[in-house]
Amino acid sequence: MANKEKSIEKKPLKITETILRDAHQSLIATRMTTEQMLPIVDKMDQIGYHAVECWGGATFDASLRFLKEDPWERLRKLRDGFKNTKLQMLFRGQNILGYNHYADDVVEYFVQKSIANGIDIIRIFDCLNDLRNLETAVKAANKENGHAQIALSYTLGDAYTLDYWKDMAKRIEDMGAKSLCIKDMAGLLVPVKATELVQALKESVDIPIDLHTHYTSGVASMTYMKAVEAGCDIIDTAISPFAMGTSQPATEVMVEAFKGTPYDTGLDLDKLAEIADYFRPMREEALKTGLMNTKVLGVNIQTLRYQVPGGMLSNLVSQLKEMGQEDKYEQVLEEVPKVRKDFGEPPLVTPSSQIVGTQAVLNVVSGERYKMVTKESKKLLSGEFGQTVKPFDKEVQKKCIGDTKPITCRPADLIKPQLADIEKEMAQYKQQDEDVLSYALFPQVATEFFKYREAQQNKVDAAAADTESKAYPV
Amino acid sequence: MANKEKSIEKKPLKITETILRDAHQSLIATRMTTEQMLPIVDKMDQIGYHAVECWGGATFDASLRFLKEDPWERLRKLRDGFKNTKLQMLFRGQNILGYNHYADDVVEYFVQKSIANGIDIIRIFDCLNDLRNLETAVKAANKENGHAQIALSYTLGDAYTLDYWKDMAKRIEDMGAKSLCIKDMAGLLVPVKATELVQALKESVDIPIDLHTHYTSGVASMTYMKAVEAGCDIIDTAISPFAMGTSQPATEVMVEAFKGTPYDTGLDLDKLAEIADYFRPMREEALKTGLMNTKVLGVNIQTLRYQVPGGMLSNLVSQLKEMGQEDKYEQVLEEVPKVRKDFGEPPLVTPSSQIVGTQAVLNVVSGERYKMVTKESKKLLSGEFGQTVKPFDKEVQKKCIGDTKPITCRPADLIKPQLADIEKEMAQYKQQDEDVLSYALFPQVATEFFKYREAQQNKVDAAAADTESKAYPV
Ligand SMILES: [Co+2]
Ligand SMILES: [Co+2]
Known part of the structure; x- marks a missing residue:
C-alpha cells in the first residue's frame, strides 16, 4: 500500500480564487465593494492560493460607475492586505478594461500602472483570439516583470480543432506568456473534451495551463476533474457562497474532491470554511434584495443544447419580444451558426456574440439576409476587431461593406498615440x-x-x- | 480513429429519474401533487429511462397528510401513464414507509399491493444495514415477481472498510436481490472513494450497481463520473429545475457529460429539455412562495468537514439554542463520534442520526455522559432497531438499560401478525x-x-x- 502510494507522483493542483472578481461579477453584477472585501483579506492571505483574482474585468467600470470608488485605490488596499498571495487581474487585450481598441501607449501605461499598484498576474485575452491584439499588453507585462498569462477564448466550431488549439498554444508560448489559460466563459467545455484539449495543449507547450470555466451548464466540476487528471495545473474556483450557477465551481468542493489523490491541493478546509462564513451573509442579503437572482443559481442546459452561451439566447428572446416576433425564435436559432460562419466563425463572447446574434435576428426578421446590417457587423467585416479564425464570406462582406477596403493589419496599428x-x-x-x-x-x-x-x-x-x-x- | 473508437467497449449508462419522488421530497418537502405530475408523464415515458422513481419514501405520508390524496390512486394513475417505463419506489425495510417496525404480514401485504398497483422496482434499505430487516420485503418482492433492489446506507467510519462493503454486497446478492444500490443520503461519498467502492463491489457481485447520492456537499456529479468509470451501471438523477442542492445531479447534465464516451446514455437532450420546460415554472413558483428555500440550493460543505449529514448539524444547533447552550457546539461535535462508537457505529441516517445527536447533546449539557438517556437510545441499545455493525459498548449499554435483557434476534420476530x-x-x-x-x-x-x-x-x-x-x- 505504501509502495503503491509512493509510485504515484504527487502533483498538487493550484487554486485561483475568483470571489473578488469573477464570482461577484457573475452573480451580483460586480457590486461587491472594497469595504466588503477588506475584513477577510488577512484570512484569505493565509490559505495558500496560487492567486486571488481581484481586479480588472468589469470591476473597474463598476467601481467608478456604480460604487463611486476609485479602482486604483481598491487595488492598493488589496495589495496592502495580501502579503503572501499573488494578485491577478483580467485584461481584454487592446480593449484593456473598456469596449474599444486603444492606442498602444494607453495599453502600455495601463499595464505599467496595474503592476506598479500591485498586480502580479495579468490574464490577457481577445474575443477573436487574434494574438496581435495581445502583443502590446504581453510585452508591457514582461517589461514590468509581471506574469503575463494569455487566455484563449474557448469555443466550438469546425475551425476549432485540436490542431488549432495546439498551434495557438505554441504561438502563445513563443510570444513570451508565462502561462496559458483556457477561458470557457460559457461553460461549453464538457469533461471528455477537456481531457482531449488539455492533453493536446500539454503536448504542445511547457508553460503551466490554467482552466477557467463557469458552472452555467452544470458540467464545470466534472470538467475540472478531467482537465486536472489530464495535466491541467491550475483551476479557477469561487468560495462556496458565491460559487456555481453562472459563477465558478466551489473552492471547498474542488479541494475536497482532490483530497487524497495525487492532485491534493493541501488547502485547509477549516480555514476555507471561515472564509465561506464571512461571505455567506452577503449571499443571503443579495438573494433577499434580488441583487442575486435565483435564475443564475440553477443549471442552464441551453448552452450545451445549442452550443452558444446562455446569455446570448436570452438576448435573442428579448430582442424578438421587443419586435413582437417571438415566433421567429427557432428560425433565428438556425440562422446564428450561419451568420457566425459568414463572419469567420469567431468565438461567441462579448462583443462577437451580440454582433452575430443581432445580425441573425435582422436576417430573419427583415425577410432577406443582410438586407439590414448593423454598424458593428460592418466593423467586424472591415477587420476592425482583428482577424477571425476563418476568412469572411466574400459575398456577405461585399453586400455589407460594399467597396470599403477592409483592413488586414493589427487594428491598433492605425491608432495614433492617445x-x-x-x-x-x-x-x-x-x-x-x-x-x-x-x-x-x-x-x-x-x-x-x-x-x-x-x-x-x-x-x-x-x-x-x-x-x-x-x-x-x- | 475509427479503430480506436471500436476498441473501446460501449457500456451505456442507465438513468433513474427522481423528479417524482426524491427530487421534490428533497427540495419542496414532498409537496408535488398527482395533478402536477400527470400532464408530463407521456413525455417522460418516451425518454428511455431505466426507471422513474415515483413512489414510497416520504411521498406516501405526505400524500395522505398534506395533499389529501390517496397514494394508491396516484400509483395507479402513474402506472396508467407510463406504458414503457419501469416504476420504482423506496421502501424502508421492516419500517415499510413508516417509522416503526411492522409485523411480517403487513410488510408482505404492502409489497404485494405495491406491485399489484404498478411498481416494478422496490428499493429496500435499513438504517442500520441490518439485512435481517430486509429479508421479508425482499422475499415478498421476489414472490410477486418484482425487482427487489437492496440499498446499502452509505456511511464513513472504522467499521466501514471495503471488505465490509464487499461482504455486505455478497450477502445481498445471495439474498436474491436483483440489483444493489449504494444509498448516499448525505453526499458523503467523494469521487476518489467512489472509484474504490464501486471497483470493490464489482469484484464482489454480478448484479447491477446503482449509485444514489445528493448534491448537498457539491461533489455529486464528480462522484457519479468516477463511479461510472469504475463500472457503476445506474445513476439516479433529477431533471434540472429540481436538481442539485439537496437533490440529485441534473439529468440533462449527466447525459451530456457522458455523451461521446463509452458510457453514452443515448438519451435525447431535446426531449429532456421539454420535460425541464414543464417543471421550470413549478420551481419558480416554489421559490416565490418560499416552499423551495434558497438554502437548499447552495453547497453545504459541513458534511465533508465533519463527515456527518448537514441536516444533523443544523438539528444540533437548534437543540443547543433551545437550551441556551450554543457555546457547547464544539464539545457536542466532538461527542458525536464517541456516542456513535458506543452505539456500535451505525450509519448516521434517520432515525440513528437523531438518536446519536440528541444523546451527544445530553452527554455534554448534563455534565456527565449517559446521566440522562433518551427512550430512543435505550431502544437502540436494547437491540430493538436491529444489529449494528460493531457491538455496543458494554459499560454504556449497562449504564443505559440496566438489567433489561437486550434482544439479539430479528426485531420483527417478536412482533405478532397485525x-x-x-x-x-x-x-x-x-x-x-x-x-x-x-x-x-x-x-x-x-x-x-x-x-x-x-x-x-x-x-x-x-x-x-x-x-x-x-x-x-x-
Ligand atoms: Co469568467
Ligand atoms: Co435520496
Whole structure:
C-alpha cells in the first residue's frame, strides 16, 4: 500500500480564487465593494492560493460607475492586505478594461500602472483570439516583470480543432506568456473534451495551463476533474457562497474532491470554511434584495443544447419580444451558426456574440439576409476587431461593406498615440497619474466620479449638496 | 480513429429519474401533487429511462397528510401513464414507509399491493444495514415477481472498510436481490472513494450497481463520473429545475457529460429539455412562495468537514439554542463520534442520526455522559432497531438499560401478525384493500384522510361543512 502510494507522483493542483472578481461579477453584477472585501483579506492571505483574482474585468467600470470608488485605490488596499498571495487581474487585450481598441501607449501605461499598484498576474485575452491584439499588453507585462498569462477564448466550431488549439498554444508560448489559460466563459467545455484539449495543449507547450470555466451548464466540476487528471495545473474556483450557477465551481468542493489523490491541493478546509462564513451573509442579503437572482443559481442546459452561451439566447428572446416576433425564435436559432460562419466563425463572447446574434435576428426578421446590417457587423467585416479564425464570406462582406477596403493589419496599428491628448483633456481632475487611465477608458463615468470625489474631499456632503440643489429648483 | 473508437467497449449508462419522488421530497418537502405530475408523464415515458422513481419514501405520508390524496390512486394513475417505463419506489425495510417496525404480514401485504398497483422496482434499505430487516420485503418482492433492489446506507467510519462493503454486497446478492444500490443520503461519498467502492463491489457481485447520492456537499456529479468509470451501471438523477442542492445531479447534465464516451446514455437532450420546460415554472413558483428555500440550493460543505449529514448539524444547533447552550457546539461535535462508537457505529441516517445527536447533546449539557438517556437510545441499545455493525459498548449499554435483557434476534420476530386486528379496527373506512395498509402505517392521518374522502364523495363540500361547524360553535 505504501509502495503503491509512493509510485504515484504527487502533483498538487493550484487554486485561483475568483470571489473578488469573477464570482461577484457573475452573480451580483460586480457590486461587491472594497469595504466588503477588506475584513477577510488577512484570512484569505493565509490559505495558500496560487492567486486571488481581484481586479480588472468589469470591476473597474463598476467601481467608478456604480460604487463611486476609485479602482486604483481598491487595488492598493488589496495589495496592502495580501502579503503572501499573488494578485491577478483580467485584461481584454487592446480593449484593456473598456469596449474599444486603444492606442498602444494607453495599453502600455495601463499595464505599467496595474503592476506598479500591485498586480502580479495579468490574464490577457481577445474575443477573436487574434494574438496581435495581445502583443502590446504581453510585452508591457514582461517589461514590468509581471506574469503575463494569455487566455484563449474557448469555443466550438469546425475551425476549432485540436490542431488549432495546439498551434495557438505554441504561438502563445513563443510570444513570451508565462502561462496559458483556457477561458470557457460559457461553460461549453464538457469533461471528455477537456481531457482531449488539455492533453493536446500539454503536448504542445511547457508553460503551466490554467482552466477557467463557469458552472452555467452544470458540467464545470466534472470538467475540472478531467482537465486536472489530464495535466491541467491550475483551476479557477469561487468560495462556496458565491460559487456555481453562472459563477465558478466551489473552492471547498474542488479541494475536497482532490483530497487524497495525487492532485491534493493541501488547502485547509477549516480555514476555507471561515472564509465561506464571512461571505455567506452577503449571499443571503443579495438573494433577499434580488441583487442575486435565483435564475443564475440553477443549471442552464441551453448552452450545451445549442452550443452558444446562455446569455446570448436570452438576448435573442428579448430582442424578438421587443419586435413582437417571438415566433421567429427557432428560425433565428438556425440562422446564428450561419451568420457566425459568414463572419469567420469567431468565438461567441462579448462583443462577437451580440454582433452575430443581432445580425441573425435582422436576417430573419427583415425577410432577406443582410438586407439590414448593423454598424458593428460592418466593423467586424472591415477587420476592425482583428482577424477571425476563418476568412469572411466574400459575398456577405461585399453586400455589407460594399467597396470599403477592409483592413488586414493589427487594428491598433492605425491608432495614433492617445495619452498626451487625454491627459490634457482631463488635467483639471487629475489627482494621481492613474486618473488619466480611468478617464482614457471611461471618459464620462470617470469625470462624474472625479467630481464626486472632489465634492467628498471638500467636505461637502454629497447628500447635503443634493438637498441644496433641490431647494432651488429651476 | 475509427479503430480506436471500436476498441473501446460501449457500456451505456442507465438513468433513474427522481423528479417524482426524491427530487421534490428533497427540495419542496414532498409537496408535488398527482395533478402536477400527470400532464408530463407521456413525455417522460418516451425518454428511455431505466426507471422513474415515483413512489414510497416520504411521498406516501405526505400524500395522505398534506395533499389529501390517496397514494394508491396516484400509483395507479402513474402506472396508467407510463406504458414503457419501469416504476420504482423506496421502501424502508421492516419500517415499510413508516417509522416503526411492522409485523411480517403487513410488510408482505404492502409489497404485494405495491406491485399489484404498478411498481416494478422496490428499493429496500435499513438504517442500520441490518439485512435481517430486509429479508421479508425482499422475499415478498421476489414472490410477486418484482425487482427487489437492496440499498446499502452509505456511511464513513472504522467499521466501514471495503471488505465490509464487499461482504455486505455478497450477502445481498445471495439474498436474491436483483440489483444493489449504494444509498448516499448525505453526499458523503467523494469521487476518489467512489472509484474504490464501486471497483470493490464489482469484484464482489454480478448484479447491477446503482449509485444514489445528493448534491448537498457539491461533489455529486464528480462522484457519479468516477463511479461510472469504475463500472457503476445506474445513476439516479433529477431533471434540472429540481436538481442539485439537496437533490440529485441534473439529468440533462449527466447525459451530456457522458455523451461521446463509452458510457453514452443515448438519451435525447431535446426531449429532456421539454420535460425541464414543464417543471421550470413549478420551481419558480416554489421559490416565490418560499416552499423551495434558497438554502437548499447552495453547497453545504459541513458534511465533508465533519463527515456527518448537514441536516444533523443544523438539528444540533437548534437543540443547543433551545437550551441556551450554543457555546457547547464544539464539545457536542466532538461527542458525536464517541456516542456513535458506543452505539456500535451505525450509519448516521434517520432515525440513528437523531438518536446519536440528541444523546451527544445530553452527554455534554448534563455534565456527565449517559446521566440522562433518551427512550430512543435505550431502544437502540436494547437491540430493538436491529444489529449494528460493531457491538455496543458494554459499560454504556449497562449504564443505559440496566438489567433489561437486550434482544439479539430479528426485531420483527417478536412482533405478532397485525393485519387482522388492523382490518377490524378500520373496517368502517375501508373502500379498497389498500386502505388497510394506509391505516396500518399512519392510523391517525389515514383516518382523517378517509373522513375527508367520504365527505367529498357525499358531495358535501368540505369547505361548506367547515362553515357549518363554525355556525354552531360550542
Ligand atoms: Co469568467
Ligand atoms: Co435520496
